[in-house]
Amino acid sequence: MEKLHFNYAATQPIEHPIHIGVVASGDLEVIMKPTDKKESELNIVTGSDGFKEVWQNVLNRFFDRYPLLADFEINDFGATPGVVNLRLTQAMEALKDEQ
Amino acid sequence: MSNSFVELHARQRAEALLDAGSTRELIGPFDNMISPHLEPQNIVPEADDGIVVMKGQLNQKDTVIIAIEGAFQGGGIGEVSGAKIVSALEHVLADNKAGHKEYPIIILDTGGVRLQEANYGLLSISEIHNMVIALKQYVPVIGLVPGRVGSFGGMSITNALLSYVIGTDKARIGLNGPEVIEQEAGVKEWDSSDKNLIWNTLGTKQRQATGIIDEVVDDDVNAFRTAITAAIDENKDSHRDQRGDFYLSLLDQLDPSQPLDIAGYDQLFKQVVAKPHHLAPATSGSQPGTKSRGRNWFELLTGIKNAQSDVPTVLHAQADGREYVAIVPAEDNRFPRVRHGEVGLQEGYTVASVINDLIAADADKPAAEKTPIVIVVDVPSQAYGYKEELIGIHMSLASAASAYARARQAGHKVVSFIPGDAVSGGFLAQGLQSNRLVALDDLDITIQAMSKASSARITQRTIAELEEATKHVPAMAYDIENYQKLGSLYNLIKGVKGYDSDDQAVATVKAALDDAFKSLEDAPADLSFRYTNDIAVNGEGGGRKATNKVRALMDQQW
């Protein structure tokens, strides 16, 4: 297990909290909560050690495309980058649908 | 097919069952109520700790759904998840007592105790059992076992206690997983790689045919809604925890030395005629019985030398106005899997018959005059065997747990005295339904949810690694001193060991029991002592702090 922390400059504040996913094998849960901060802050607990760079790459790409401003909590049980991206974008879409 | 219920996760399952727009989740993922025990053991937690509690309406009836997430840690029950279930059920009970009809539905998708929080899990599950039994007096408590995990371990006992259970053919129900039986009893007893055998034995089709589950429906959301509605409307209750006479009669006809296959069992099941079973109190014999700490203390406390009984593994007798019950080893016992003191098919049902007889005898007495019960706990485990699972050993354990809980709820004071081992399902049946636990401070006592060998295999560690990992973690420790740090014990008796028999030791224990019973005067008849005492609330070594946090938040959000 490893804990990771990231910050991203982001421009689109969210208004409601959102939760997606389950901490099942190869899956993860993503929680986004509204924030007053200027940057998105991510706290990640991952079951797979040694993938900090991969996380950074996945998040770079996500925030390039969807600069959501929120507090992120992520609990990951060995998801592939594709699944991580799926859950992040599902959360993004669910927020959009609520609006 | 396309409206699958099984494919859904816990939260979606709750939402799918409840009427659209009626739902409200309690202690949800934004409440930050995660398990404090997982991260220190390098396990990734989940924000809802794998339990979804959701209020809402099902066909316009007020309903509370408690859904276990089978995909998170195998649906294992730990401290937070257990406390969420227990506190929700308590509120449902309170609401119903107050005249507000509210229907609890538990979605079981669980392997039982979460091994990383084993000691908390076992306590929580006994508390769930207590609540289910209490609630059934007011409303049917409906269980769903959709699969994939099914319902195993201590939660299979919950399964047996529920009023009415609905499943799909993607679920299995059993006390011990085949892997554990293979580990404990050898591959010839049960080959855990044999999926055909596993599904044919534990799958819901077989379970329905032999009364372990009530209804099997298609994997479809609407099929579940329809079946639940019918169960509620018709107030269905299969009284699965009170079939002792049937099963004891069945066991009378079984030759445990011969192999039993599914067809053979089905045939036996069909031809059994239930006859009443009552166990006479133990009497003094000429030959000593198989030595054990449980027998030692049963004999010391009742004054019966070489106690013997018609069921060699179950001793009970009254002394000093108290009822003493012990499960003991018997080296030549008819059932080979309980020769070392394990709780097997016969033991659970027999203990239940003893307690049920006592409840009936004292039914008309006021609570203060009902016979107090001392459970002498020395159970190395439940019985591990193929026949045990085929017949449904979890039902037997449920009968015992139910009997003790109903006795306590009826006003009998129940104290468990622990001079020996207190492990797993054996402990759930014989000990954990008491409202006081009193133990000897003896490091030879093993107290846990699973044997070391099985735990090592399931968590893919060596026994040495397991011991190292659990030594300093009360949530997982195997010794009584660490167990005390959880706050679950009323008293840890110093200076007396399991095989002591001197007068001073006996006097010390008797005094401790007297003290425990005295403390029960005017005390609640529930299990709340375990999480309200000082160690539980304030203890540095763990206690039940998270339990209390969950309870407070549930009170607030309910």
Next chain:
Amino acid sequence: MSEERDWATHREAKANKLSAMSSMIDGKFAKTSDAKAILEGLIAPGDKVVLEGDNQKQATFLSKTLASVDPAKVHDLHMIMSSISRPEHLDIFEDGIASKMDFSFAGPQSTRVSQMIADGTLKVGDIHTYLELYARLYIDLIPNVVLVAADKVDRDGNLYTGYNTEETPVIVESAAFHDGIVIVQANEVVDKLPRVDIPADWVDVIIPADEPYQLEPLFTRDPQNITELQILMAMMAIRGIYEKHNVQSVNHGVGFNTAAIELLLPTYGEQLGLKGKIVPNWEVNPTPTLIPAIESGWVQSIHSFGGEVGMEKYIAARPDVFFVGKDGTMRSNRAFGQMAGQYALDMFVGSTLQIDQYGNSSTVTNGRLSGFGGAPNMGSNPTGRRHSTPAWQSLRPDNDPLGKGQKLVVQMVETFGSNKRPVFVDSLDAVEVRKEAKLQNVPIMIYSEDTTHIVTEEGIAYLYKTSSMAERQAAIEAIAGVTPVGLRSDPAVVKDLRARGIVAFPEDLGVNRNQATRSLLAAQNMEDLVKWSKGLYNPPAKFRSWS
């Protein structure tokens, strides 16, 4: 003119060989126990030998017998096999019985093939596409002996290959009409065949096999194992390709991605109102995951390369859809299937293990020379084709008066494979493998120029719309996730590509990611497929649903 040339040397040689073995052959029939002696007598050193190792059906008895012959008598054979599937297919090289191999597919033996080529134990003629291999049986790889498998034979020697006919006809014909020797292993000798698939006249020797030929359920995918990512990709493909291009005829490669598409047609496809509008005609093996689409009326016709274990009864009960003989069993034909794939289909959808930065793809990875199945034929654009369909026409360039349409060739991949290694790479492992194995060509499965679309969990790259290699690379980078290739992607360029419809993300296609759940599948497990088939589908034991 001097002496009259003998124009029938092949025929005479064949007759001599057969008559030398006449004591062991009664009519066309030989005894099982004489099989080794028959092969030693009829196969000469250096012969070109076709051993029937199809995709699914294996002439197991004959291949084991061949591996047992005396290398002093039979050696240096030039083997021609569409599929190297069994250990003994390679043992014959270690023992010197054979030395050279022309083949198409070596999936189940790919590690050993790779090693044996590197060690020089096995010399490769070519790694072919199926059609090239079959075609060359008639040009410059005309076999001396063919070893094939039949289901049943009658007393006259007619063959019933039935459901699993596959490539038996194309192999037998190449030998039968050029004085090669046709040796058949038969599961069963019967008085009356259900039907004749190969006439007795083409057959020389029949040997009853000691056990039925091996048959693998290669095209069965348990819906239980389909993931949400695969469902999302399938949703994108249906919206962004099937619907957009009005695709009428299709071949699906084998895999979970295409299984997901098949299982979404009756649910998601129905929601989109596409039923009756797309994909009525299929060239595909009778894959069980198509059952729900067939049952709900999506499919008009299916022609198949081969059979699939467990589908026999279902197919027999659906003759409107499948190609079924009067006897009630399906007839498959791999050669015709490949031909249809080249010239008749609108679209091929497949998957791969690696795609390079330019869009070339290969299933050959380090240490594993797997060759190819049907993909290179199905997944290439026959430029001579001129029959047009709306889908074919929709790929026609706007700016070229002589321009013509193109077959849709779609690759569906997750950006990372099951081994957690990136699928998108700068350079294919196949390039290295070519050097190690000293191959003429880099073993590419589908060339970039033929690939019209790539679908990943991130989106679709419409490669056919790109106007330069740089743009093609940028389009690939945009959907290549966090692979080395994807990391080069420039957000500004992605924006432009999306605006121009060269790259589409789910939201650009109207695909809702939150709808991508397993509940959307028409069947979640094998049991569901059996229910859909009304009990006619009988899954092999290893696919029994355990939940």
Next chain:
Amino acid sequence: MNSLWIFPGQGGQTAGMLQNVDKALRSHVEELLGLKLLDTDEAYQDSVQLQVGIELLQVAQVNAMQAAGLKPHLVAGHSLGVFAAAYAIGSLAQDDLFRVVKRRAELMQGAYPQGYGMGVVVGLSRPEVEALVAQVNSSEHPVYASNQNAEDQTALSGELAAIDQVVTLAKASGAVLARRLKVPVPSHSPLMAKVGTQLAAAMADVTLQKPAGIYLTNYSGRAVRQVAPVREDLSNNLAHPVYFEAMMGVAHDYEPDSIVNFSPGRPFRKVLGQKFGDLHQVNLDQMSVSDAAFLLTKWERGTY
């Protein structure tokens, strides 16, 4: 039965592991070698005690399996395990095995006094590790990429300081894990060439039989059926990487229907899962030969 038998090398030994070994066999070996086997943690610090002990355990298990009527189609040893593998497939005789193993252990003891050993890198491909090794390796500070135990798991062998340098580089290059191993000898690298030569000489008069099945070689990751490559593997494997990942890849092509993992320990759980999925396996470290035979026989009958 088409079974793959796998024999691990050092690493999983535990004190007391010889308790259930056939007593007659044990005393025969002790007499043959003039060596008292102690079977304690302290004794297993000694190469000879350790290597002979492990091979005795494996041979005893092979004998018991064969007595139960079971035999392998494929055998794979890892490092020291090659000897029991060659024995199980009928190539190497029992007494020869113990004599050679003792000699091997003695030669290894004298080979490198201090400052040499092994490491491991997880999460990089072999070519990536080899590129890092090339940056560090020199004649004064030798280090080599050695055993390939899984696709993304490469061992290092050489001078400890050089191994540490590669470990540092590997971490910087995105390795999931890179560290030194508790192995006091730079096994499976050219640094052991001399031991290989000496052992080959010691083996010159040992007769080997043609394997009765498929033998998977450490040094080349090949499936072989002849004596010469078996001899090469037994005498020289210390000087070559163990290409275990390739061995399992080739084994897979033979479509085994079961795997038997011999003791001690169970080091290959992960790679076997990757290569063989849920293929039936038995683990003699966790179950008796009688239980294993029960399962293998049941699987062969197909009654499951």
